[in-house]
Amino acid sequence: MNKLELIEALATKSNLTRFNACRAIDILVNEVVTAVTMGKKVTIAGFGTFKPAARAARVGKNPKTGAPIKIKATTVPKFTPGVAFRDMVAKEGKIAR
Missing domain, CATH: 4.10.520.10 (IHF-like DNA-binding proteins)
Structure with missing residues (x-):
C-alpha cells in the first residue's frame, strides 16, 4: 500500500474527503517525525x-x-x-x- 492508497482507504472508511484524509495523514506523519527528531x-x-x-x-x-x-x-x-x-x-x- 502506498500513500495514495492509504489516503483513499482513510477517506472511504471515515467519510472524509480525500483532501482532508491527506491532510490528516500528513499531520500525523509530521508530528511523529518532529517528536522523534526532538528525542521523544x-x-x-x-x-x-x-x-x-x-x-x-x-x-x-x-x-x-x-x-x-x-x-x-x-x-x-x-x-x-x-x-x-x-x-x-x-x-x-x-x-x-
Whole structure:
C-alpha cells in the first residue's frame, strides 16, 4: 500500500474527503517525525512505538573496494510494533473485524 492508497482507504472508511484524509495523514506523519527528531518517544496503542535510537560508531567495509571505512555514530528512528500488531502479522494477516 502506498500513500495514495492509504489516503483513499482513510477517506472511504471515515467519510472524509480525500483532501482532508491527506491532510490528516500528513499531520500525523509530521508530528511523529518532529517528536522523534526532538528525542521523544511516540506510542500509538495497538500499533507501536516510534523512538530515536543511538547507533554507535563502527568500522564498515567499502563494498566496491573492500577497504575498511569509519562510520560515525548517529541517531536513527526506530519502530517497535505493538503486541496486537505483531500478533496480527504472525497470524498471517487475519484481522478480526
